[in-house]
Amino acid sequence: MPEPQRARPKATPETKDFWDGVQAGELRLQKCNKCSKTYFPPRPFCPGCGHREVTSFKASGKGFLYSYVIHHRPVPGFTPPYSIAVVELEEGPRMMTNIVDCPQTPEALQLDMKVQVKFEKIDDKTTLPLFVPAKG
Amino acid sequence: MRRNQVAVVGAAETTKLGVIPDVSQIQLHADAALNAIADAGLTIKDIDGFATAVEQPQQICHYLGITPTWVDNTSVGGCSFMIHVRHAAAAIEAGLCKTVLITHAESGKSNIGRTPRGVAPDSLNGQFELPYGVAGPPSMFTIPVLRYLKTHGITQEQMAMVSVVQREWAGKNPRATMKDPITVADVLNSRMIAYPMRILQCCLVTDGGGALILTSADRAKDFKTKPVYILGTGESVETPMVSQMETFNSSRAFKVAGPLAFQEAGITHKDVNHLMIYDAFAHLPLYGLGDLGFMPHEETGKFIADGNTRPGGKLPLNTNGGGLSYMHSGMYGMYALQESVRQMRGTAAAQVPNAKISVCHGVGGMFAASGTVIFTNQR
Numbered sequence: 110m111p112e113p114q115r116a117r118p119k120a121t122p123e124t125k126d127f128w129d130g131v132q133a134g135e136l137r138l139q140k141c142n143k144c145s146k147t148y149f150p151p152r153p154f155c156p157g158c159g160h161r162e163v164t165s166f167k168a169s170g171k172g173f174l175y176s177y178v179i180h181h182r183p184v185p186g187f188t189p190p191y192s193i194a195v196v197e198l199e200e201g202p203r204m205m206t207n208i209v210d211c212p213q214t215p216e217a218l219q220l221d222m223k224v225q226v227k228f229e230k231i232d233d234k235t236t237l238p239l240f241v242p243a244k245g
Numbered sequence: 246m247r248r249n250q251v252a253v254v255g256a257a258e259t260t261k262l263g264v265i266p267d268v269s270q271i272q273l274h275a276d277a278a279l280n281a282i283a284d285a286g287l288t289i290k291d292i293d294g295f296a297t298a299v300e301q302p303q304q305i306c307h308y309l310g311i312t313p314t315w316v317d318n319t320s321v322g323g324c325s326f327m328i329h330v331r332h333a334a335a336a337i338e339a340g341l342c343k344t345v346l347i348t349h350a351e352s353g354k355s356n357i358g359r360t361p362r363g364v365a366p367d368s369l370n371g372q373f374e375l376p377y378g379v380a381g382p383p384s385m386f387t388i389p390v391l392r393y394l395k396t397h398g399i400t401q402e403q404m405a406m407v408s409v410v411q412r413e414w415a416g417k418n419p420r421a422t423m424k425d426p427i428t429v430a431d432v433l434n435s436r437m438i439a440y441p442m443r444i445l446q447c448c449l450v451t452d453g454g455g456a457l458i459l460t461s462a463d464r465a466k467d468f469k470t471k472p473v474y475i476l477g478t479g480e481s482v483e484t485p486m487v488s489q490m491e492t493f494n495s496s497r498a499f500k501v502a503g504p505l506a507f508q509e510a511g512i513t514h515k516d517v518n519h520l521m522i523y524d525a526f527a528h529l530p531l532y533g534l535g536d537l538g539f540m541p542h543e544e545t546g547k548f549i550a551d552g553n554t555r556p557g558g559k560l561p562l563n564t565n566g567g568g569l570s571y572m573h574s575g576m577y578g579m580y581a582l583q584e585s586v587r588q589m590r591g592t593a594a595a596q597v598p599n600a601k602i603s604v605c606h607g608v609g610g611m612f613a614a615s616g617t618v619i620f621t622n623q624r
Contacts, residue, residue, distance in 0.1 A: 118372035119365075128372075150373050150489070176392035176493050179440035180384050187378045190440070194377075195388060195488045205374045205388075205488035215440060220395050237376055 115186025117235050126165050127151045131236050136226050138168045138200055149202035170226035171243065172198040177220075179213055196224050196240050210241040217242075246509060249624050251334040252465035252472035255285025255458030256586040259350065262572045263422050265452040269358030273350030273454040274305050281456035286469045287344065292458075294342030296333060298325035298349065298576060299360050305348055315342040321482055322609025323523060323576040325349075326457070327616025330582065331478035333459050343460060349579035350454025357452075374486055382525060386611040387442045389493035390528045393542075394441075396494045399531065401441055403546030405432035407527040408445045408569055410555050415566025417556065417595035422449050423570040446527035448568035448577065455579035457586070462624060473589040476602065477510025477619040479503060487611035496608070498615035499536035503606060506617035507538070510602075514539050518600035519588045520560055521581040523607045524567040530554075533606050537617070561597045564588065578607035582618065589622040 120128040127150070130137035140147045141155035142162040154161045177194035180187070192208045208224060211217045223243035230236045257280030259265070259273050268276065274297070282289060289310050295302050296317035306313055317332045319325050326349055333345040352359045364371045379385045394404065409429055415421035427445060435445040465472035481501035484490060491497050507514075514537075522533030530549065535542035539560070548554070554562035565571040565584040572580060585605040587593040603620045 115378070116371070116375040117366060118376050119367035120372070121367050124372060150369055150486075176388055176390070178384060178387045178390070178442070179437075180378060180380075181437045181439065182380065182383070184378045184380045184384075190437075191378060193379055193384055193388060193439075195493075203488060205377050205379075205486075207377050220391055231376075235376075 113185035115231060117231070123153055124151050130167070131228060131238050134228050136168045136170045136238055137165050138198070138202060139163045139165050147200045147202060149204055169199045172196040172224055172240070174208065174218065174220055174222050174224055175203055177208065177218055179215070179218070192218055194240065204238070206238060206240050208241065209239050246335055246338065246478065248476050248510065249474040249621070250462050251337050251459055251475045252462045253457055253475075253586050253620070254460050254465050254468040254470050254472060255281040255287065255456070256583055257281040257284045257456055258580065258583055259454040262420055262453040263451050264354050265352070266355040266357065268352070268452070270350055270352040270360065271300070271304065271308055271358055273352060273452065274300065274348045275309055277350055277454035277456040278309055278346055278348050281346065281458050284470060285458045287458065291344050292346045294333060294336060294345035296329035296345065296347045298329070311346070313342065315345070321614035323525065323578040324607025324609040324614055324616040325576065326578040326582055327478075327605065327607040327618050328480045330457065330459065330475065330618045331480055331616065334475045334478065337459060337461055343464070345459045346456060347459070348454065348456045349576055351575035352452050353574040354450050354452045370486055374488060382611060383438050383442070383447050385487050386526050387439045388487055389490065389612070390441055392493035393528060393531070397542040397545070399546030401433065402429055403550040404527055404531065405429045405446070406550040407524070407530050408432045410549060410552070411524065411563050411567045411569045413555055414564050414595055415570035418566055418571065419594060421566040421571045422451055423566070442526060446569070448525045448573035449570070451572045451574050453572055453574045455583050457582060471590045471622060472624070473586050473620050473622055474624055475618065476512070476621045477506040477508070479505030479509070479617040480615065482614040483612060485610060485613050490612055495536050495542065496532050496612045496615065498612060499532060499606070499608070502615040502617045503537035506604070506619050510619040512602060512619065516602050517560070517604050519564065519585065519597045519603040520562045521585050521603070521605040522562060523577055523581055524563055524569050525573065525577065525608065527569065529608060530562060537604070537606060556595060564593060564595050564597060578616070581605050581607060585618070585620050589620050
């Protein structure tokens with residue numbers, strides 16, 4: 110039997126554009142054509158006003174560390190301790206992710222520190238938007 | 246809803262709590278139900294309304310031999326039972342049924358006949374949370390904590406006092422799972438689960454169940470038990486994804502459900518003699534005190550650290566020991582309700598003298614849902 114692996118997301122018709130974007134190295138968000146609200150996760154209408162015309166766009170991939178835990182228990186595909194974080198994107202929405210390429214310690218992971226998206230290829234089919242501490 | 250029109254006339258937990266490897270989940274429902282029915286002095290044929298969560302009503306009704314004219318299967322996590330109380334009160338007032346049984350049971354530790362819970366990879370949680378290594382409540386419910394502490398200036402030492410105080414309450418309760426006293430140092434030095442939360446800040450994992458029986462207040466006076474009236478209730482939901490909460494500095498669902506219940510009850514915070522706030526993790530009582538309006542969030546950590554919620558304190562909180570020390574089979578709301586009922590009957594193991602109003606506040610999922618019930622023993 111193969112070793113249990115990291116959970117893979119499976120796109121739906123409404124989220125396919127987001128995952129296609131990640132595969133292409135773009136973090137895509139959606140914005141309402143009527144009230145201009147930017148939101149996440151993707152859906153083909155605005156959760157602010159219910160308007161059905163929305164536009165997908167490439168986000169900056171920049172944000173800050175809103176909150177996190179450092180998980181110490183075993184999970185398939187992860188080596189504890191590892192961070193599970195929520196970042197707030199420059200455009201407003203928040204998303205869950207992992208902060209990688211830095212020590213997984215409270216000292217290295219400071220709330221409000223700037224972070225930048227890093228597209229991590231998990232396998233041929235799956236790439237995930239992870240985040241790293243922003244340079245400079 | 247009108248105040249004090251419906252009362253709890255039967256309340257019981259399963260005969261055993263803790264580790265029960267010789268009883269299946271459906272039988273735990275039945276054990277709690279039969280205990281509550283006996284407590285009320287009724288027979289199974291007197292039940293014409295039924296509510297439960299996770300299991301479907303037909304499963305439990307068929308198993309027990311109930312023919313209901315009203316059912317509710319609101320299943321929004323551990324506060325489902327607070328919401329069942331609210332819905333049952335409305336149904337009884339509307340004449341849809343006369344005598345409602347609400348059950349919860351979970352073979353949370355022993356996993357005997359347990360209903361599976363899973364996350365599909367194409368659900369929103371499966372796409373936007375699961376791939377980042379979340380694995381159950383200890384890795385999700387805890388994610389807002391660091392932001393909450395930073396925003397409100399609460400220290401980890403103050404939050405550790407939540408566990409210390411609740412263990413003190415549990416020490417007075419023969420049915421509590423964990424009774425030995427603990428210190429702040431014990432909490433902060435206990436095994437790390439998901440920084441900043443240690444094992445002593447996470448709820449227990451146990452087996453058990455509980456059941457409530459409600460009927461109209463007019464009928465309640467003919468029962469052998471002391472009626473516990475429903476003074477006010479509230480409910481709400483926010484999001485199944487903890488990452489998508491409006492803010493980590495408070496809970497929107499709490500801020501809707503709690504004040505609704507206070508408004509309906511027509512009471513102020515000074516009127517509250519006894520308080521239960523569902524503590525799946527040690528930060529929940531902090532959120533609850535703030536979002537229910539007892540005090541600004543900034544003061545919640547100091548309030549608990551100063552001993553105000555301890556035995557003898559001015560606001561007795563989680564007097565059974567809570568999910569942290571009493572028991573937590575998976576959906577703790579039922580046990581919080583049981584403790585409120587015991588306090589209003591005057592039969593609690595750690596009884597608050599002369600308590601007349603008890604607020605029982607629940608959370609479902611990871612801040613996904615909330616239900617609040619305010620009880621009184623005065624009509």
